[in-house]
Amino acid sequence: MTAADPAPMSRGDRRRSLVRLGRAYARNRAGVAAACLLLATVGAAVAAPLFVGAADLSAVHAPGAPLRPPSARFPLGTDGYGRSMLAVTVWGARISLAVGLLATVVSVGIGALVGICAGHFRGWTETVLMRVTDWFLVLPTLVLAAALASVLPPGTATVVVAIGVTSWATTARLVRAQTLTVEARPYIERARALGGDHWHVTTRHVLPNVAPLVLAQTTLTVSGAILAESTLAFLGLGDPTAVSWGTTLQLARQVGAVSAGDWWVLLPPGLAIAGVCLAFTVCGRALEAVLNPRLAGRR
Known part of the structure; x- marks a missing residue:
């Protein structure tokens, strides 16, 4: 370790830092309520196979x-196939959340890599x-994303790739700006003067300072990814064999639920999409305020 390197944090320091972060987040009531809603949704999605059987999701042997x-x-009534809307909505959370989270990982990963490289190497x-x-x-x-999903084979992986590779630009811009700020600090110049190469500077200095921004951006990106997945599925560009909130709304449109006034087919998946997206957004804003105290007074 060179003189320009910060002293490594011990396990106790990390634990105390996490405790302080948790206490600061707990003071944000809206963030806590949103986190509880997300935990309840994830818990229901994980436990769905325990009370939702194959027959409950079958379009041929609907109950x-x-x-x-x-x-x-x-x-919650039944859908156009005769399936329980409660079972379909709970099971749909598995696909919608999984696609949203995986697409966010792809999007934020690409955006963070592009942003750090652009802010560090400069020039051409x-x-x-x-x-x-x-x-x-x-x-x-x-x-x-719709154009990309239409030319690739239909499936969940296609939706993840289509959303992930088309929504990283905003993250790249934010990470680049943060990287430029970090690169202007004196200890970066000292690290380079003491022989630190590109890998050392980016992994030991830039990445730890950019990570809080990436974490906050991740929670904000999930809501957009879930909404994009639901939109693509509603347009018929998702996995036709998967049960998600978007495919449920697509089936409601196909059977004419809107014109017939069958509100129970539209309301559960619609409220689920709106509630989860809002919860992720509120969690992201709360986490952003905790990680950047200067924003706390503006909210």
């Missing part, structure tokens, strides 16, 4: 009659990367 209003047997590398980033920023993300 009820199509488009029946809520009743004692089906608290920064010019090329930023021009590509500007190109993705100008194009409508959803239109580009």
